[in-house]
Amino acid sequence: MIEKVNKSRVISPFKPDNHAHGECLKSALDAAKLQCTNKGMRLTPLRQRVLELVWQNHEPVKAYDILDALKQEKASSAPPTVYRALDFLQQQGLVHKIESLNAYIGCGHPFESHSSQFFICQRCGSVAELDDTNVNRLIDSIANELKFTIEHEHIEIKGHCQNCVTKKHNSHA
Amino acid sequence: MIEKVNKSRVISPFKPDNHAHGECLKSALDAAKLQCTNKGMRLTPLRQRVLELVWQNHEPVKAYDILDALKQEKASSAPPTVYRALDFLQQQGLVHKIESLNAYIGCGHPFESHSSQFFICQRCGSVAELDDTNVNRLIDSIANELKFTIEHEHIEIKGHCQNCVTKKHNSHA
């Protein structure tokens, strides 16, 4: 499931527009169920539903967009409904928050807590998630020099994915 | 002004509690004035005042805290007063936004646009800013492999600075 490319552990690559996303969703849900079972945590119907909504695609999803969707299904849904589910999912490693977008993205590899480097396409919104050994080591070594104890890392790289750069070229946009 | 430590360009190190902060403020303002003059941009009194407020210390400052301070000086100040000044200062490289804190921190080295790695102490709130060549090169090389074109990087490392770890130890907290 996890490919190693030049010491980069690719948690989630950029996906072609036409990939079979049902598979992504299914495997994410399977992973979530397994993870929660292993940890003795409850993936309640609400939490699962929020996770599904986060996994609509490979783009970060906004909390209030999730809320809007939940309201379609249950009119009384409110912000805490969403934020509590998102908090739980983040604690289980099933969802990450993209801080620079105030948005949330699913993670298909929750089993071991890991560092992440997010590459975020500003054109199509797609995100690739890596856990690159070299980046981790380098950040650790810098922290070490600074005598800094790392608790958490937010690494969010914004720009344009290959697909969008190609499209842009083709359309002379 | 810029020290090179093991290929890390230290934009702003962690400072001792008792450092002469007036010097930091003064040199930041001097740099800002020079930078704006060079670029033909106007560091108006309002913009300068906001910059001074950002430079109160080496901790990220919240927009609404700046607003509260401005209101003391001019009761009619409103959110756009602050956000417009912050936008300008960010464009000039005089201020960076810490995305994971929704807060803003001054940058004393605006002359050339650079990448930043922020180390953020969760205990005392202090921030160190680096521009590490190795990090930059590594991120670039990963982007290159992904055929990803980088526009901007947000790298925010959270944890505890040496000073706070030592204190914690001493106080058995």
Next chain:
DNA sequence: TGTATTAATGTTATAATGTAACATTAAATC
């Protein structure tokens, strides 16, 4: 120097994001 133009700021309103606090319901424990 006055006039046109642009840039900056003022002002009001509202949007977007997130949390506190307490009530209720459901699940697990014993």
Next chain:
DNA sequence: GATTTAATGTTACATTATAACATTAATACA
């Protein structure tokens, strides 16, 4: 079954940020 804890419901509000239009200040240039 009673007790306790976990999860969700509900209302209210706090925080962060922007839109839109009016006014003032600065710059350009006739």
